[in-house]
Amino acid sequence: MRCDGSEPEDLLTALLPRPPLRSAGAGATGPGNPVGTRPAIWGRAGTAAVLAVAGCLFTVANHQEMASRPETELARHELIADVARRQAEADGLRLRAGRLREEISDWDRRAGIGASDLALLRERAAMAGLVEVSGDGVLVTLTDAPATDDPVTGRRVPNVAGTIVDRDVQEVVNQLWALGAEAIAVNGERLTSVSAIRSAGGVILVDFRPVASPYRVEAIGERTLDVAFDRSPTAVALRSYARDYHLGFAVRRCGGLVLAPAPENWHGLATTPSSAVGNTETPSPLGG
């Protein structure tokens, strides 16, 4: 209990010698303004001016702090925000495109196209990746090998031999198509008849959209698709790579897969080029 009868507020304030209430501390305490000694408006103007200066001071200090951050960091933040915004836009457009396609098929029905024709149309659209497909199927997961310690420098370096490349994903996808998959998506990117899976700058691009490890290849097909794929030469090879290079490879049956339609659309008809003598292979229109 202090001599003026009030309790100490904090431990720290109690430890410091307490200034007498009427001294010129920074607390702006002092004898109250006696009535009539000074017009109230001047005092108010002074206070208002000081508060305006304080607000200005805080703003300028904050602005200076923002400006002193390195340019590169600011630019990076802006770029990240930009990318996120554009991706959100693209996703919104993709959803809209899917809805519009559903509308188109509704109109097709109303236009009186025969039921069997409609069914054929839907089936072709599903295989071309233009319609949402749902069903049971298989999920193949490919994961990069974990980083290892470099024996020379002792630092963690990425495991180059165990990195999944576009070739691995292509093999898996082609094998699934060959086994009769009806719809395939890689990390959510639906594959169409002209989808490209390629590497650029160490990143795998599916239809020009980057995907990262772990790579989830979802395929909708027959009930036996997972077993058939498990026994396929691709799976056997990948399992041996998993053993030798420690990359991740897992196959499992998955029910209730829903694959969204692909955003882009290429209209055309695949034809066999005029075959040269001895050319027995015909390119498959389904991503072969």
Place this chain on the structure above:
Amino acid sequence: MYVVLAAAFGVLCGLIVDPDIPVYVQPYMPIAVVAALDAVFGAARAKLDGIFDQRQFVVSFVSNVLVAALIVYLGDQLGVGGQLSTGVVVVLGVRIFGNVAAIRRHLFRA
């Protein structure tokens, strides 16, 4: 209240005018901000205690900012700028906490 309006006006001025702070003043901006905060919180507490004096507030604000900047500048010249700056910030911080605690008691008890 005219307090909020004045502060908002100051913030707007700062944003619009966007003054270029001269390079030799820039190192003392942070300490000036802390000193200004101490004066503002002290004024708020005095107002709630009923002993607010406008002249006192104006004088204490200006003197706080100047004295704090002066102490740090002196420290820079003597080679103890960092330590003196820390000391000033600690003391001002303690006073800010004391004033904020008193304000809090006023707001949530009275």
